[in-house]
Amino acid sequence: xxxxxxxxxxxxxxxxxxxxxxxxxxxxxxxxxxxxxxxxxxxxxxxxxxxxxxxxxxxxxxxxxxxxxxxxxxxxxxxxxxxxxxxxxxxxxxxxxxxxxxxxxxxxxxxxxx
Amino acid sequence: xxxxxxxxxxxxxxxxxxxxxxxxxxxxxxxxxxxxxxxxxxxxxxxxxxxxxxxxxxxxxxxxxxxxxxxxxxxxxxxxxxxxxxxxxxxxxxxxxxxxxxxxxxxxxxxxxxxx
Numbered sequence: 001x002x003x004x005x006x007x008x009x010x011x012x013x014x015x016x017x018x019x020x021x022x023x024x025x026x027x028x029x030x031x032x033x034x035x036x037x038x039x040x041x042x043x044x045x046x047x048x049x050x051x052x053x054x055x056x057x058x059x060x061x062x063x064x065x066x067x068x069x070x071x072x073x074x075x076x077x078x079x080x081x082x083x084x085x086x087x088x089x090x091x092x093x094x095x096x097x098x099x100x101x102x103x104x105x106x107x108x109x110x111x112x113x114x
Numbered sequence: 115x116x117x118x119x120x121x122x123x124x125x126x127x128x129x130x131x132x133x134x135x136x137x138x139x140x141x142x143x144x145x146x147x148x149x150x151x152x153x154x155x156x157x158x159x160x161x162x163x164x165x166x167x168x169x170x171x172x173x174x175x176x177x178x179x180x181x182x183x184x185x186x187x188x189x190x191x192x193x194x195x196x197x198x199x200x201x202x203x204x205x206x207x208x209x210x211x212x213x214x215x216x217x218x219x220x221x222x223x224x225x226x227x228x229x230x
Contacts, residue, residue, distance in 0.1 A: 031215065042205055042220035043159070055215040088157055092218075099209035099216030100147045102161040110157075 003027055006091050006106035014114055015081060021109045023074040023091030031096035032074040033103060034066060037088040049074060050096045081113045117141065118208050118221035126227040127196050134192045135224050137206030141187075143167075147209040148182065148189045149218070154202040162204075165189060196228045 004025045013019050023032065031050050035043035048056035049068040063085075065077040074091055088110050092103035119138045127133045139148065150162040163175065165182045172181050181190045193200055206221040 033218070042223050045217055045219070048215050048217070050215045056212060056217065090159065092159075094216075097214060097216065099211060099218075100164065100166060102149055102164055103159075103207075103218055104161070105159040107156070107158045 004091055004093055004104050004106035006089075006109050008109055009107065010110050010112075012112045012114060013078065013081065015083070017081075018077070018079045020078065021076040021089055021091075021111075023076075023106055024072055025093045025104070026072055027093065027104065028071075029093035029095055029104070030071060031094050032068060033092040033094075034074070034076055035090040035092065037090055037108070039087075043090055047076075078111075081111075083113050086111055086113045117210075117219050118206055120204075120206055120221040120224050122224045123222075124225040124227070126229060128229050129198060130195050132192060132194050133196050133226065133228075134190055135204050135206075135226070137189045137191065137221055139187050139189060139206070139208045139221075141208060141210055143210055149207040149209065150180070150189075150191045151205045151207060151220075152202045153205065153223075159205070163191065193226075196226075198228050198230050201226060201228045 007022045033048050034046040037043045045058050046060045047066045052068045063080050067075040088108045090108045091106045094103050095101045117140045146167045148165045152160045170182050177194045179192045203223045203225050205223045208219045209216050
């Protein structure tokens with residue numbers, strides 16, 4: 001069983017909808033990540049939070065808005081998405097700030113934008 | 115420029131064969147970390163192995179082994195006596211510092227099919 005929990009598992013939304021993806025971990029990790037993965041492609045980094053502060057934004061469009069309300073939770077707010085945003089969204093966490101610790105991934109949210 | 119290259123797009127082997135997955139990376143850092151992850155059809159990325167840039171000792175863990183060569187910037191991964199359950203996409207990843215935080219950059223992946 002994964003120690004990083006993502007909800008929902010599947011999400012279908014229209015281009016005018018507002019929705020949120022949720023990620024939770026209780027491993028005491030202080031670095032949390034959002035990745036986007038299209039079919040048959042590698043995960044692409046979107047955002048990194050370190051000690052609840054946004055430390056990396058990989059030039060992601062503003063229709064994606066991350067939030068880290070506390071050390072265990074990470075949200076990704078979605079608004080006015082495009083069909084090409086349909087993908088698997090993966091959350092991951094690791095100990096901060098070291099980079100020698102592996103990322104622990106959730107099962108992902110499979111998003112379809114209609 | 116691609117920082118982590120996995121030249122093998124797809125590999126098919128028959129069960130019990132050994133298989134090696136190649137990974138070549140590019141970085142300017144003197145200290146960095148390399149990882150292999152497995153992604154089965156269910157979608158979750160599972161951590162397999164890790165190597166620090168200052169430790170070139172190669173190791174074996176069960177059916178997994180890895181060959182890290184700094185001189186050629188390669189970090190290859192071998193599965194011995196492959197099983198059908200090993201069928202998955204395997205990603206090599208590089209951890210690199212960026213503004214005090216670490217980015218984990220994934221290679222393009224190699225799809226492994228183990229046939230019964």
